[in-house]
Amino acid sequence: MAHDDAGGSAPALRADRLGRRYGQVWGLRDCTLEVPAGAIVGLVGPNGAGKTTLLEMIIGLLEPTEGQVSVFGAAAHAHMAARLARVSYVAQDHPLYRDFSVADMFRLGRAMNPSWDHGMAQARMDTLGIPPKRKVKTLSGGQQAQVSLTMALAKRTPLLVLDEPVSSLDPVARLEFMRDVMASAVGTGLTVIIASHVVSELERLCDWLIVLTGGHVRLAGPVDDLLAAHRLLTVPRPTSDAELPGLTIHRTDSDRHSTVLVRADAARLQALGRPGWQADPVGFEQLVMAYLQRSPQTAAADDTAAAAAQPRPLAKEVTR
Amino acid sequence: MFRFRLDASSGVPPYLQLVHQVRQSLLLGYLREGDRLPTVKDVASDLVINPNTVVKAYRQLEHEGLAGGRPGQGTFITASSFAVEPESNQALRASLEEWLRTAEEAGMSEEAVTALIAVARHDMRKEKV
């Protein structure tokens, strides 16, 4: 993991043992990630899992308590302006200045961002049928969300961060919002991080996944790779966990059989072929739900065991 | 323009659904050789899905020899021979009908037939695990 950016483009996001403490409680701990440019990332977790904490540290709105995070190579407090220039953010509830008109909001965008694309902002308003002179508070929820999204897109950054962008919107507004996000990602290489706790909507949108529970990353990687590394096994009920290949993520027991989601490398999966056993691919939603349902204690224990089994790359000591 | 649809609750990965729809449309004659498939942007917008999914589906179609990209112009259907020759189609159809009659005479209900097909397919897929 110690490779440099020399010769290749920097990853959209790199986090190294990132953590944030609020008083006695760790909102996020030991988060290490590397997300490539152009990925559309789903960040999933229950409320309070640390999604907003992680996002705000990525953007630069929050200081890490430990560890580091960089966006397209721009890290640390010293590069704050550079970091801010690379990320746009639509926060939960898409905050806007309610007394401003839409035109005022765009003027703010232009005043505060050198990379602002005013033409694009206005064009979007034309397409959506939102008159620029209207005050924000007179717009519907869906329209406000669209204005917020326009603010973010017109900033023309390579990374777009959306924090539960559609949770307060009706189904039609939801669809329109995500439609515009997907359309913006085509051809521009835009990297998008979408935080959500609605798993079902993410499958069609994301090609990269991060699952967060209890302030820790439980699963992270390209969706295809993650799906390929897991299997849904149907085994006879008496089968013990030790007999199962790889790591047991979730187990459901019936009278005579058990269904187990395991994470195992390809070799171990090939070794299957026992009588009465069946292995099926796992679906996106099943996979995510299984990880979300693991108790934090089990997850922590498994992660420590896995870390002990693998030599860990040297992490730089953080000096502040 | 050819329009795809997405069944969010089918459990089938989106990119596969797109591939299946092209295959099926070819079979039914709704897509013919030379037809242009919609752009990645159009599909991603229309279905509200990740553009990479569309790219993956189109690559899979290329891999199977059903479609190909012409630089600057888009992705076009290249297969005419995928549409199985009408004669072979009819032959398959005939053997299927005969099998169904045999199953009915053996006392299998419709549900049992469907289940049997699913299990058989399953086992065949299992061999590729």
Next chain:
Amino acid sequence: MIWVSWRQHRSQAIACLGLLAALTVYAIVVSTSMRTAFSHDGLAACLTRSQAGSCQAAISSFMSKFSSMVNIAFWAVLLIAPGLLGVLVGAPLIARELEYGTWRLAWSQTVPRTRWLATKLALVTGGLVVAGAAMTAVITWYREPMDRLTGHLFNNIYDFEGPVLTAYILCAFGFAVLAGLLLRRSIPAMVAAFIPWLAIRLAVEFLLRPRFQAPLTFRQNCAHGCSINTGVGAVPPETGHIGDWVLSITNSGSQTVTTYQPADRFWHFQFIEAGLFVVLTAAALGATIWLLHRRPA
């Protein structure tokens, strides 16, 4: 960024202008009749002619006509007015962004948060200085005839006819901005800023101001009776100058000792007191910027 700060405070600026306009209208109305009475009653001529002792009647009638309007109205309510203005403008500056979550929008643009704050503070502070100066000018002009009779070193008048008025506003503003950052809610911040501001304001006025410079003493031999005067509203005090601020009068044997601050120390005192409040303002605003830089929301 300047436009952004302006746009966010536009309605406050307009309200301020409205207040100023209302004040000016009131001032014009009352002051005009004051000035008319002043010249009509021959006070101007009288004062230039003699030492005021002989103008007693005219002065008394003038004062009884106008002093209530001028003094009571100013004193009770307007003691707190500069503080109110300062906290009303200052408390929401940061607190509103935190309350409504718009800080997530404002601080994720390409302008770092300290520059955002510094620009806002510079603009709003400038606006408050202009407003304060304008108010001071209007009130000074308004009171001009009366001031010729009483001078303006006395408490209630002193508070409004020099740089201290602006300094009071700025200090309340500074406290409120800091409180807004710490408490994250506008209304509690207003209260939390106003109370210490008022406490300091009163302490400075009643405990420190009389001692900015060592007071002078005036002794009178009162064997044959003295004229004792205690300031505002009365005939010019026995020290001989209009506008001297009498601090205390004590008896020492057959002498009456008057401790007072002479009228010509007005500007000196004004700058000391204004300076004190400006230093407090700078400290509060400096702390706010430093805290925002170090400790993100």
